[in-house]
Amino acid sequence: MLINLYLIGGLFLGWSLGRNNLSNLFGAAIFTRMVNPKTATFIAIVFVVLGAIFGGSGTTSSMLELARVHTMLDAFIISMSAGLVLWGMTYRGIPVSIAQASVGSVVAWSIFYNAPGNAYQLQKIVLAWIYSPFLAALVAFVVFKIMRVGLKRYPMPLLYKDLFMRAGLIIMGAFSAYALGANNVASISAPYFLASSLSPLLITILVCISIGAGFMVADTKVIKTMGSGLFPLSPMEALIVVFSGALTLFLFSWSGLRLFLGQFGLPSFPMVPIPISSATIGAIVGVSLAKGGYGLKYSMLGNIAISWTASPVISGLICWGILTIVSFIGGL
Numbered sequence: 001m002l003i004n005l006y007l008i009g010g011l012f013l014g015w016s017l018g019r020n021n022l023s024n025l026f027g028a029a030i031f032t033r034m035v036n037p038k039t040a041t042f043i044a045i046v047f048v049v050l051g052a053i054f055g056g057s058g059t060t061s062s063m064l065e066l067a068r069v070h071t072m073l074d075a076f077i078i079s080m081s082a083g084l085v086l087w088g089m090t091y092r093g094i095p096v097s098i099a100q101a102s103v104g105s106v107v108a109w110s111i112f113y114n115a116p117g118n119a120y121q122l123q124k125i126v127l128a129w130i131y132s133p134f135l136a137a138l139v140a141f142v143v144f145k146i147m148r149v150g151l152k153r154y155p156m157p158l159l160y161k162d163l164f165m166r167a168g169l170i171i172m173g174a175f176s177a178y179a180l181g182a183n184n185v186a187s188i189s190a191p192y193f194l195a196s197s198l199s200p201l202l203i204t205i206l207v208c209i210s211i212g213a214g215f216m217v218a219d220t221k222v223i224k225t226m227g228s229g230l231f232p233l234s235p236m237e238a239l240i241v242v243f244s245g246a247l248t249l250f251l252f253s254w255s256g257l258r259l260f261l262g263q264f265g266l267p268s269f270p271m272v273p274i275p276i277s278s279a280t281i282g283a284i285v286g287v288s289l290a291k292g293g294y295g296l297k298y299s300m301l302g303n304i305a306i307s308w309t310a311s312p313v314i315s316g317l318i319c320w321g322i323l324t325i326v327s328f329i330g331g332l
Contacts, residue, residue, distance in 0.1 A: 010079045013082055013098065015210045018216075018217075021277070026169070026173045034166050035166065045211075048177045049181060050178055051177065051253075052181035055255075056204070058182075059183050062121060066121050067110045068194055072195045075191040078105045079188065081101075081104075082315045098184050098187050099276075102315070104312025104316040109319055128270055129308075132274045135248050140241060140282070140287050143240050143243065162235075183274060189203050231288045231296045232295060233287070244282075251269045252269045254269075278308060
């Protein structure tokens with residue numbers, strides 16, 4: 001019974017992810033009133049589950065290579081450390097990713113126990129964190145230019161345009177939720193796979209349920225930040241942002257693409273967890289730059305960037321502190 005209670009750490013982390021990350025999937029769509037919050041929540045829950053079950057093998061392997069956790073207590077400490085950071089950032093209205101916080105606590109656990117981690121895997125993850133927002137910005141910039149030219153050349157009646165935007169935001173939000181499930185759920189569930197007697201599939205489903213519960217109480221401050229706080233988005237721009245962020249996340253989760261490119265000796269994207277918040281914000285910056293860069297709140301962007309750097313460090317320090325206390329108590 002105690003072993004299963006340790007899963008509360010993973011469920012808390014999943015709940016924290018849901019509260020913070022509905023904004024990355026549907027924040028702009030909700031804020032522009034193109035998608036109802038209840039509809040967005042339902043779609044997000046369904047497609048996160050599908051993504052985690054059918055597309056999460058690549059990032060799961062990466063997390064297991066990074067560190068192999070063999071006790072439920074350690075998995076609990078890793079999850080709670082990351083969850084506390086995510087909860088704190090959400091409270092402040094700052095969009096942040098589970099990938100950053102989870103990897104920070106996993107690395108701290110590895111250092112504390114002098115456990116043999118995969119330094120090359122960590123290097124791939126950190127490099128992906130650096131260039132993924134630039135990739136999302138580039139995609140958003142190009143797509144914005146193409147859509148603007150297309151709509152000028154082939155203008156739509158207002159009614160059809162409205163229907164197109166609503167349908168597009170729902171479809172892209174579903175795609176983004178699938179990509180989130182495929183890429184980020186492993187950051188929560190993987191530490192429990194070797195430690196728990198429960199099956200990996202059951203752990204993944206329980207984590208997805210907790211994410212869904214978090215979606216239901218998503219923080220409105222984070223949604224506002226993604227919808228207009230950083231840069232005011234029109235429905236069309238919101239559609240571009242969601243698509244660009246989701247595509248970026250999906251590229252780091254799509255094992256099929258890696259196998260296909262590998263057949264021709266071509267490089268591919270590493271199957272590693274990347275921050276969905278950085279991909280989404282990168283896409284917002286890309287749209288802003290496509291419009292000349294006016295209206296982008298650089299001070300807020302700077303604060304968000306600082307939080308991205310701080311979250312793995314803070315998570316690691318919390319994890320280290322808890323491990324120190326637990327080891328001291330265990331030695332008494």
